[in-house]
Amino acid sequence: MTDHNANARRALVDSLNHLLADSFALYIKTKNFHWHVKGPQFRDLHLLFDEQAAEIFALTDLIAERVRKNGGATLTSIGAIAARSSIADQDAADLDAEAMVRELVADNRAFIARLREVKEAAGNAGDNATDGIVDDWTDQAEQRVWFLSSVIG
Incomplete structure (x- = not known):
């Protein structure tokens, strides 16, 4: 393997x-919102957040x-995840449903980037397998944004 190929592989x-790291962080945030959502859209959002969390968690492996x-x-630990993730933590358990949805829209857009x-x-x-599968993952993330955006209009 040439130096260029080795460097490209390391960068990949x-x-x-x-x-x-972003997958784990987005999963945890989505689950947090699943557990804490309340209001008139509770049932729909509770189910939507759970479906999306399961989809995101499946990506980790x-x-x-x-x-x-x-x-x-x-990555080998929570610390390693925290050090590498660009998805900000959300420790609040009392956000309103619209704020949760808006935050997940923004985070899923960052995930797409x-x-x-x-x-x-x-x-x-030159990793054709990863190149190809990322298209499917992008489509899933774009669908999450679409579904979430449709909730808030």
Whole structure:
């Protein structure tokens, strides 16, 4: 492997680990909102947040496996996740439902931007498998944004 290929592979692993951290952070935030949502839209949002959290959690293993298949080590702790995530924590348990939805829209949009970074890194590393699967992950994230945005109009 040339230095360029090795550097591109390292950059891809780094990008995937950032995506993995964002996945865990987005999962936890979505679950937090699932547990704490209240108001007239409770049932619909409670179910929507739970569905989206399950979808996001399912991605974590797929992302980690791409890291390993590219010769890298995955994140190993909550601290490693916190150090790499760009999704801000939300510790409030009393946000109104609209604030929750708006925050998840913004976070899922940031997640889409991170996916585009991974796709570019995969292309640079010549990793066609990661390049292709990121399109599916992007479609899922775009659907989450669409569903959430539709709730608030």
